[in-house]
Amino acid sequence: MGIASQFCLYMLSKWIATPYSAQGYQGFERLFGKTTIKIVALASLPLLLLKISFISVSYADIMQQFVFPSMDREWHIVFPFILSCYLALFGMENMVRFVTVVFIGTIWIFFLYIPFFLVQSNSIHDLYPLIPIGPEPFAWKSLLLVFSSLSGPEFLIAISYWLNPQRKMLKYLTIANAISVGEYLFISIASLLFYGSKYLPTIKYPNVEMGRYLQSPIFERVDIILISAYMFSCLYSIALFVLMIYGASRILGKTKTSTTRIGLIVSGCAAMAVTLPISKWFWEPGLEQAFWLDLQMWAGSATYLLSPLLIWIAIKRKARTTS
Numbered sequence: 001m002g003i004a005s006q007f008c009l010y011m012l013s014k015w016i017a018t019p020y021s022a023q024g025y026q027g028f029e030r031l032f033g034k035t036t037i038k039i040v041a042l043a044s045l046p047l048l049l050l051k052i053s054f055i056s057v058s059y060a061d062i063m064q065q066f067v068f069p070s071m072d073r074e075w076h077i078v079f080p081f082i083l084s085c086y087l088a089l090f091g092m093e094n095m096v097r098f099v100t101v102v103f104i105g106t107i108w109i110f111f112l113y114i115p116f117f118l119v120q121s122n123s124i125h126d127l128y129p130l131i132p133i134g135p136e137p138f139a140w141k142s143l144l145l146v147f148s149s150l151s152g153p154e155f156l157i158a159i160s161y162w163l164n165p166q167r168k169m170l171k172y173l174t175i176a177n178a179i180s181v182g183e184y185l186f187i188s189i190a191s192l193l194f195y196g197s198k199y200l201p202t203i204k205y206p207n208v209e210m211g212r213y214l215q216s217p218i219f220e221r222v223d224i225i226l227i228s229a230y231m232f233s234c235l236y237s238i239a240l241f242v243l244m245i246y247g248a249s250r251i252l253g254k255t256k257t258s259t260t261r262i263g264l265i266v267s268g269c270a271a272m273a274v275t276l277p278i279s280k281w282f283w284e285p286g287l288e289q290a291f292w293l294d295l296q297m298w299a300g301s302a303t304y305l306l307s308p309l310l311i312w313i314a315i316k317r318k319a320r321t322t323s
Contacts (some may be wrong), residue, residue, distance in 0.1 A: 001146040002181035004305075009177055011308035012153055013170035016160050018315055025251070029083075031314050041248040047299055048241045048248070052297045053275040056080065057283050059234045064206060065225055073279055078272070080231065084238035085268035089261055092243050096162045098236060105232040110183055112214060112226070116190040127189060129197040141297070143247035148300030151179055154307040158244055244270045 020027035028037050060076035068076070087095065153173065156163065191206045194213075203209055211223030217226060246267040250259070282288055 001143055001150060002177065004147060005150040005177050005181070006174065006306045008304055009173040010170060011312035012156060013173055014315060015157060015308070015311050016163065016169045020315075021157075021160035021163075023072040027161075031208075031311075038252055041251040042102065044248050045245060046144045047303060048245050049271060049274045050296065050299055052238055052241050052245075052271045053278050054292060055234055055237050056275045057279045057292075059231070062205060062227060065205070066208060074276055077275055077279055080235055080238065081272045081275075083191055084235050084242060085265060087239040088242045088246075088264055088268065091259075092159060093162050095236070095240055095243060096159060098104070102232045102236045105229055109226055109229060110186065112222070113187060113190045113210065116210060119193065122193045125218055126192050126196060129192060130188070131163070143302060144297045144301050146184065147304065148297040149184065150177070151304035153177075154304050155240070155244070156312060157307060159240075187266065239272075242271055245271060259284060 015021055020029075020031050023030070025037075032040070050119050056077045057073070059080065060073045063076040064071065064073045067311060087098065090098075153176075191200055191210065194210060195203060195206060200206060207226065208223060211226045212221075214222040216222050242264070246259070246264050250263070278292070283292060
């Protein structure tokens with residue numbers, strides 16, 4: 001899945017290297033035409049709303065289970081939404097810069113899982129589930145989950161106007177992909193060593209549960225600090241997707257009108273209006289939660305594969321017609 005992700009990043013780097021990516025909406029218009037752009041913008045709205053809903057409800061579920069069990073889950077959605085809309089008001093350019101804060105605020109979590117590799121009871125036999133002996137039922141679903149977890153860089157297509165096009169973009173994307181693959185593999189091995197292959201499937205949030213076993217002479221509940229730090233990533237993702245929803249709605253409406261705070265707030269309220277009913281009536285443990293997880297896996301994998309592929313094909317066709 002890491003290799004498949006690298007293939008998508010290769011096509012994505014080709015887009016960023018073109019002059020169209022630095023032209024914003026005009027670049028997309030020259031590449032696809034107005035009608036195609038409106039169709040893509042319309043199709044992107046439900047996908048963005050699904051992303052926001054899944055991130056918001058998943059994080060709210062963790063907050064309710066580990067931090068504030070007596071508080072309704074919907075309140076864990078409303079408060080982050082308010083903070084995300086506040087961040088989105090600073091505009092896309094500042095949001096792109098804010099990713100540095102997100103990286104610094106979360107990268108240190110990775111190193112806290114090192115002690116789980118040093119437990120004396122660890123055995124190499126615990127890692128055998130990582131190497132399948134033969135074909136297993138629904139093994140493709142696990143691969144789909146990993147591929148969708150690596151998704152996200154495809155949204156760089158929409159914000160390429162605010163990025164500095166560089167020839168070494170593929171190099172930077174490759175480093176980011178290697179870090180992501182290494183992080184997932186690192187946490188997977190730590191979880192297998194700590195829980196064992198038989199007990200691990202019974203745990204809903206293994207990496208969060210492991211935080212409860214971390215000890216500190218200063219803080220009693222290290223897991224609460226980890227969950228709070230993870231909010232950086234959630235707030236950034238929601239704010240970024242709200243800005244994209246506002247941008248897609250402007251494409252479907254009058255693109256020549258200037259951006260307004262009212263329009264952005266309305267986009268955020270619309271996203272929250274979709275998320276809250278999902279959390280209230282359609283997100284219960286069992287079949288309903290599994291349905292949203294499957295939907296997110298399929299949508300994330302599809303967008304990660306098809307978005308760079310389609311835009312790469314469009315670039316090739318444009319180059320042939322102009323030459």
